[in-house]
């Protein structure tokens with residue numbers, strides 16, 4: 572991940588759109604020599620040019636800066652392709668139905684990769700009337716806690732925000748197959764297949 576646009580990204584995106592350096596230059600009001608300098612790492616586009624540059628290349632500014640062009644094939648979005656992103660600074664939680672570029676507190680967030688629940692993050696499920704009582708055997712101290720739990724099935728998602736010094740428990744309606752997720756602020760994302 573980059574923190575600013577690179578020449579390689581500009582070149583790659585320009586070529587993908589079958590544009591010459593001169594054509595791109597004209598669109599954003601610079602000379603073709605300037606574009607050539609960017610692409611050969613002899614200069615960087617001024618920040619005021621990022622928006623027009625991204626527009627000319629057909630992507631968003633954040634994608635341009637990260638060198639990633641996201642195009643999801645499943646245009647109707649799909650919960651089974653759910654991704655979670657958590658900001659390490661403010662704790663923001665973002666759930667998406669496909670690949671995306673997400674930024675929070677100035678950081679581009681990676682999609683979290685869930686591991687199977689281990690002994691230290693064991694997820695137990697107990698049926699209580701028409702709901703399920705979910706417990707994670709885990710500390711809930713200020714420094715080390717489960718910050719959210721979620722149940723993702725084919726057609727719905729349920730999320731519960733948890734807080735330090737509370738209980739690592741929640742209730743969900745577990746209808747259908749899916750994954751139960753628990754996010755530990757130190758150890759990351761864990762899941763259990765239901």
Ligand SMILES: [Fe+2]
Nearest residue numbers: 715755757758
């Ligand atoms: Fe943990």
